[in-house]
Amino acid sequence: MAEVKLHGFWYSPFTLRVVWTLNLKDIPYENIEEDRFNKSPQLLQYNPVHKKTPVLVHDGKPICESMIIVEYIDEIWPQNSLLPADPYDRAQARFWVKYIDEMISTLSAIIRSKSSEDREKAKENLWERLGVVEDQCLKDENKFYGGDNINIVDIALGSFVKFIEVLEITFKVEILQTERFPHLHLWFNNFKDVQVIKENTPHQEKFVAFLKPLFEKILASS
């Protein structure tokens, strides 16, 4: 019986964060692919409050919420540490993780836009938030937020930037312009070049092929 199980959606940025974390730390786990339209009874039992993925199950005990899972994994398996050692730096990292997480509503707004005006507005909101990341979070121009090695902020941001790339292709909208976000661009080039990230990120085409009809389905039912 696998000690660690991950219930997730291969195409979700939230699940991706946990996949990356487990792989960065070389933790063997059983991957359980969930179907968002037919969630397993186990998932509903493990996450009765939100009924969402990802859920990590460690020795039969479930943990929910992607970044809470990442912090949990980092505490139990301290190799290749993802959180700064210093409490002040840790607080700063958590601040940026929270800021990045709050971007999800603007990503959703892009997906759910019913007109090009709505989509434009959602894009502008996202630009505003990415601008703060560009100017404040990545201002030190390090290789990664974590310095020479990726940390919790890189993982949170990386999953969303990857997802934004998919949205760009799916909705034919330019978001991550290099001229607008030079730090972000440099940072993301470094990030996606990390071996573990490269090996554990599904291909762009696979993402787009799957998500395009899914978004259309979500939009149709809203």
Add this chain to the structure above:
Amino acid sequence: MAQVKLHGFWYSPFTLRVVLTLKLKGIPYENIEEDRFNKSPQLLEYNPVHKKTPVLVHDGKPLCESMIIVEYIDEKWPQYPLLPVDPYERAQARFWVKYADEMIPAVGALFSSSGVEERENSINKIWEHLKVVEQHCFGYEKNIFGGNTINIVDIAFGSAIKFLITIEDIIEVKILDAEKFPHLHSWFNNFKDAPVINENLPDHQKVVAFIKSLLQKSLQSS
């Protein structure tokens, strides 16, 4: 020069979380009362991203976001620990802290709702939140709240519920009903009467009167 300074609003549930934490741990600090209509240049410098309170300044270094500040304080001053030692229990505590954080905007929405339908929707949303806590956070196997001592979950929810009962008085609607939510109701009665908590909650009548005046002010200017 004080080592610890807190920029906050005496009436804010977010500032309250930090005040209670500092007081529970017996940490001396300088309180700097901010004016939401005339924020100090220091505050805007310390929190350029959100321009909000609370901001804790420790040895000249600013920290933002109430629960991130609380975790930081807990790490730097270990007396009266607010987070469990066990990583799994810590993940559970963080899950519920996140949930409490999601409740406060729901209460805020109630406060700013106009019209019967909007108000009903807001109340229903809050009820949903309270139902989840009532159902999942109590019971003899559960140790989510601190029990005999105050923990981070008590602080997160305590401030949120304090805010809720303030709004209840203003709009004259009882939401945290003792019959509907017996555990939660009883838990909050214990919380607000607990030593240290009791002496540091803002006076109920005072905060009701102030928030009422804020509402009137915003109605006048809209």
